[in-house]
Amino acid sequence: MSAIRPLTMPKWGIEMTEGTISEWMVKEGQAFNKGDLICLIETDKITNELEAEFPAVLRKVIAETGVAYPVGALLGVYADADTPDEDIDAFAAEYKPAEATGSAGKKPAAEAPAAAPAQVPQKVIETNRPISPEALKFAQENGIALDDIEGSGRGGRITYQDVYQASRPAAVTVLRGPADLAEENNVYFASPLAKRLAKVHGVELGAVKGTGPRGRIRKADVLALVAPTPSGSAVFSGEPFMASPNAAQVVPMDRVRKVVARRLTQSKQEVPHFYLRMSVRVDELLALRKTANLVTGVKASINDYLVRACGVALGQHPNVNIQVHGDEIHHFAHADIAVAVASDAGLVTPILRGVDEMRVDQVAAATSDLIEKAKTGKLSHGDLEGGTFSISNLGMFGIDQFDAIINPPQGAILAVGVIQRVLAEGADGDAVFESRLSLALSCDHRAIDGAVGAAFMATLKTLIEEPEALFT
Numbered sequence: 001m002s003a004i005r006p007l008t009m010p011k012w013g014i015e016m017t018e019g020t021i022s023e024w025m026v027k028e029g030q031a032f033n034k035g036d037l038i039c040l041i042e043t044d045k046i047t048n049e050l051e052a053e054f055p056a057v058l059r060k061v062i063a064e065t066g067v068a069y070p071v072g073a074l075l076g077v078y079a080d081a082d083t084p085d086e087d088i089d090a091f092a093a094e095y096k097p098a099e100a101t102g103s104a105g106k107k108p109a110a111e112a113p114a115a116a117p118a119q120v121p122q123k124v125i126e127t128n129r130p131i132s133p134e135a136l137k138f139a140q141e142n143g144i145a146l147d148d149i150e151g152s153g154r155g156g157r158i159t160y161q162d163v164y165q166a167s168r169p170a171a172v173t174v175l176r177g178p179a180d181l182a183e184e185n186n187v188y189f190a191s192p193l194a195k196r197l198a199k200v201h202g203v204e205l206g207a208v209k210g211t212g213p214r215g216r217i218r219k220a221d222v223l224a225l226v227a228p229t230p231s232g233s234a235v236f237s238g239e240p241f242m243a244s245p246n247a248a249q250v251v252p253m254d255r256v257r258k259v260v261a262r263r264l265t266q267s268k269q270e271v272p273h274f275y276l277r278m279s280v281r282v283d284e285l286l287a288l289r290k291t292a293n294l295v296t297g298v299k300a301s302i303n304d305y306l307v308r309a310c311g312v313a314l315g316q317h318p319n320v321n322i323q324v325h326g327d328e329i330h331h332f333a334h335a336d337i338a339v340a341v342a343s344d345a346g347l348v349t350p351i352l353r354g355v356d357e358m359r360v361d362q363v364a365a366a367t368s369d370l371i372e373k374a375k376t377g378k379l380s381h382g383d384l385e386g387g388t389f390s391i392s393n394l395g396m397f398g399i400d401q402f403d404a405i406i407n408p409p410q411g412a413i414l415a416v417g418v419i420q421r422v423l424a425e426g427a428d429g430d431a432v433f434e435s436r437l438s439l440a441l442s443c444d445h446r447a448i449d450g451a452v453g454a455a456f457m458a459t460l461k462t463l464i465e466e467p468e469a470l471f472t
Contacts, residue, residue: 004091007076009069012048012381018068019043020133028061042133046379057081059088066136072097131158139163190217197222260347264405272445275403276453282419282437285467300364303393308363308470309463311335311355314389317456321388322447323409329447338387343374350383401438411447415440
């Protein structure tokens, strides 16, 4: 019998317990070579490409798109083209996946509740329209037809929200406000407001002489026949105001939002945060950046300079360049800095590796590449795993100052606010304006003492206010 090999759900990262096939790039019965793209697999935050490790033929496809499968589950079967079909079927029927070990303290992925769809697959909906895996899964579970759904995603892609909205009952329109006008009022040439006033005050429109164009009855014509109201009372005495229904629109958290919520909740509950806040002068940094961008030809942002400054400061203060794992503190030789990026998939924190050894222009290029990958959903687990420090910058939104939540297992995160022009005392005692930036460092008090964090902030302040050191 020819060699038969299983195609199983890979494990990318220590926290991965399951994955979802978003698209098969190789069809059943199709041959492929080493390095060819087999399929796309979605995990918590990213879509990964599964490449072939050897040439073969995909003889049998088992995994359905849009269904979550645990790590180690059989997705398909590789074999030579001349392998009998009965041998392929027998292999698939007898295959038993090895138990995958998840994170410490967690059950194996094969026993996780999320593996249920693989055991009892829902009714399959066949469609050629672009649709997200979660949207297709929800449609299959609830029997929702996709024909009448118009996709609101990029390129007309059907999103989870589109399918969820289609599953809700049609809203019943309730008209409120207009008065019930007498049927006979509609036969008179009068403005809508004149008709309403006539109904409210009991005025017969037939007895009203219109003074508007072509004899149209106006508001003033009706009010002229209404008895004056007491001082301070309202002209309108109809029914009281009734507010429109304000029903909540319930939107379940998607997979990414659930992961972010779980990690941030765990951080605030388990990590004792303390905060160090500081205002730094950035006039010299702004001037240096303008000159350096002209010389290097690279448009480095202020955030790129801050990342570089943090990398240098972390090299001088290794007790801040750490991760905390239970009762152990891990120290690192180089600064791997995570930069918070808001993407369509939610908040992600791609990692810049070895910032302490980078030039500012290299930081700018690497950051731009990671942001582009985040926006297009092409971040890999290698781009997201690890990190010894994080930076979250909300200054572009005009936020003065804020405190960020630490991203475990890292020991600290720097929150950056907006640059503001403030009045200060000059060297000669004169009043001058200067540009200042608000910084707030969140520290894990289990591993970083107040004095250690303060020393780091003092070094960071010096690097920002005397930025020539960033080019040494």
